[in-house]
Amino acid sequence: MKNIAEARKAFEKLPAHITTAQITEATGYPYVHNWVRTDPTFPGEVDRKDGTVYRDRDAVLDWFAARHTQEPSKRRGPRRMEAQVLAARPTQVLMDSAELAELLDLTRRAVNKYAERYPSGTADDPFPLADADGKRSWSQLRAWFLRRSDPMPTAGESGTPDWADLRAWLLRHAEDGTEVVDGRVYLDELGLTTGQRDVVERARRTRARQVRVPIEWLAEVLHLEEPGQAEWLDTLLSEPDTAPVAPSIEASAHLAQEQRRLKPTALARELGLNIESVKHFARVYTPEKSEDPFPAKDSSSARDVAEVREWLIRNRKIRPAEAPAAGA
Template sequence: MTSPASAEEPTEQNIRARFAELPEQITRQQIAHATFRAPVSVQNWINKKSLEFPPALNTDVPKGKTQYRSRDAVRDWYFRQSFAVGENRGRPAGATTTRPAPTQTKALDAVRQAFADLPAFVDVQQIADATGRTRYAVHNWILEAGFPAAVPDPALTEEQAAELSTRGGELRFRDRDAVLAWYEDRFPDEQVFGPGDSAQAALSMDVRLERVSVRKLAELFGVTLKGAYLWTEADLGSDPFPPVDDTARREWAAVRSWMLRKTDPMPKVAEEQLEAWMRAHTGTSIVGTGVADKHRATSQAHLEKWVLRNMRAKGPGTRVKDQYGLSIGHRDVIERARVANAAGRTVSAEWVAEKLGLTAERVAELLELTATPGPAPRQRLSTLARDFGLNEPNLRYLASRYREGEDPFPAPVDHLYDEEAVRSWLERRNILTPAETPTGPEAGEA
């Protein structure tokens, strides 16, 4: 059973109807009622001069007294605005913050799993929870053509539902499977976290960055700290966000590769898609046929092309080798090959070795080495003090006292110090000698 949207839903038709019921001159409270917004939202529109909200008709009234505005001018202004979804719903274009708000979407597979756990009919809150969106975002989807229509509570009898409909009661449930089908069509590759241009931003950054913290990621991509943490918490199955090292930082090469994969996801298996379609529409199967073999070969060709997509990276620093002897382009090949194998696809070490000019044994080693970052080449002073068996305040004093001169203390990068450079400096100052330099866990606190 389907029915038109409820009068309590913020559709364009309902908003126009509410404006039509108002007098020609309206107050802030009446504007809030007509637009399904809170009065404070309306006041924000009024205060934001760049939005050019219709001025008050009675400008000579004392401060704090009721102001009136033209109903038609406010209505026309409202529908000229491009209102954002999610947390920015209710903010006209131009009223957003300087940094793009991060999305909080889930991976498509996670959305499917969440819907599978829901009852046959779902409400707005359940849809929001399953997709990782806000209620406001779901209400905006409801306004789109093609979104599944609301139905009465499925627990009602037909007579009760008919009576509810005639009385204008709230129709708040929607068919779960229909909503999921709409979502899959609307967001076919919902794998992106953070600003939509994160991949393009990653391509424009200096590839010689070493390791980055979450705070550094937020700074680099122009998102909030919370937005950057959404990336790190992304549950994408076989393609998780790169792990941290012992200083809570991540290898930039791995992060960059992850960002590029978000707008360039691994191609799907063609024969599996065709098999599902054939079974659903014809009741037949392609398993064991020449058609399956042909599509399997096509899938592998697409996969190999995807793995090599960024091998020939261009720009400053793209030929510089990292600690594994890989350029930024070759590191991306290694990252993609590992992700493909983790997803159950086949990208052999022999094939990768042929493309990168390495041995199969070295590629197998790289696939394992790059899966988790080794000890950070740069460390905090507190870590160095512990490893060198020194008093931390004393080491901090040396770093501050000898910042300049003929032989300055090694400069930090993002508050981290090169371990070997600091060790050599301390040895030159006879603070440490090679024989006295403790290593490993036995180097306790001084």
Template structure:
């Protein structure tokens, strides 16, 4: 009987196993102050570091080679290790595909739109993994594409969340209305509060659970399932079924409740610094401009929608 082992020249090239963060730190401690790309790859358990050194691959901030450039180029060992320790893929609690659903449900971002890096951090995956979803699931390749980025390169968190959840839980094939209804309602009651304990409402005026329901209704409708607008309107507490139909077509929104936040929470919600909020509140007053910064109430809180609209008007 022939041996099960293959000749050496038939053996596939295997990628070195990725090391834990503690193993990487221990390996770096043995390296000289200036390290080559090969040494970095070996210390981290990588085949190479080409992606890290190329910003177009989704990685930023990786230390550049020292000047003047030697042969081979060298980088500062401590700077490289500091950069590596901050990357999502290096974290001890880095999540894999099997428990990504748990990460999705546990995530509580405070802003409605997130960049690829922010999505990666929230989900415990790499930015490259996020970009792979965007590249693989495009409108020309699937009827349910990954949510597209806006002009700022950010994506709706509730839309991404809904897509990821149904990506691992597809619409039942040739199912009865009972099965479809159960699928539609799977996450309706999910995540109505933000990390700060406030209700999270997205750009459509929906909670993440409501957005999941709307997105699933869109997918079901595109697949030929008749989803009654009256039924959806009742679940979303809408007075007019036409509004539910508009939401399913992606052309509508509901009026979000008035939200008022104090400076620190307001800055976090809008993705700006606290100093920025304070600066405009102090310098853009009714006495100095025809379009003043929205005023605060007696508790120093401001209407989030008003402030967001002011920023959009004033860029």
């Protein structure tokens, strides 16, 4: 985020009515949409053209100046973070302490305190680890914050939590994460929505406490029912706490293409379908039954988004106007 002097100079160059993109550029703050969602004092729109919202430049600058001079002690601390976490709409998969602090309106010191107080190997539910660049997985962080105020159910007379209570706890946020951010459903470094990742992280903590969660049931509720996905999920739950792995420099040239291969659930959401439709097309339009078979999946059950989109249009399953553009 820019200091107030830098912001004032940037605002001087802007027109009287400004867009969210211009506010982002002028303030250096990448999550303006979070201000809009969570702070009722943020200046409202004064105009709208072709779907673009405009706000009063001077009102936004005054609001930003007041926020920037706010005493650090009045920034949000580590308690009662649920609403802020649930309202956050990050555009990044991995983020460092400064980026997380800005996203959640915390001080950077508050973020670092979590890592100090809940270290891996000591804490029962440790703060997610950072990679070599100091970045952490947002969906993993989100799941951790939500568990802080919603701990795993206590054991009953049998020595383990009642299954009905445990099931409800595991699925508390299973339907989260299907919202669109910047025109696309947010998927994390594992290709999961934040809701799916929350379930996975809760299941990992459950297994760490020697409580069994049926993998077949977990794969079904997460819609990870393709061959090999249950085994992948089982391996994931068995792994110790690890830092997220970012793509290597050597792989960066292929990243855009790799990101456009999605597994069934993510593919369905990307193209505005339901998962059953994707399964139906794959089952019915096979090379043996159709002259134009549904695009084949790879070894990880992912399909090329562009190929599937073209197939759907070609076979009149969707109209061109209904198909989100690549990278949208």
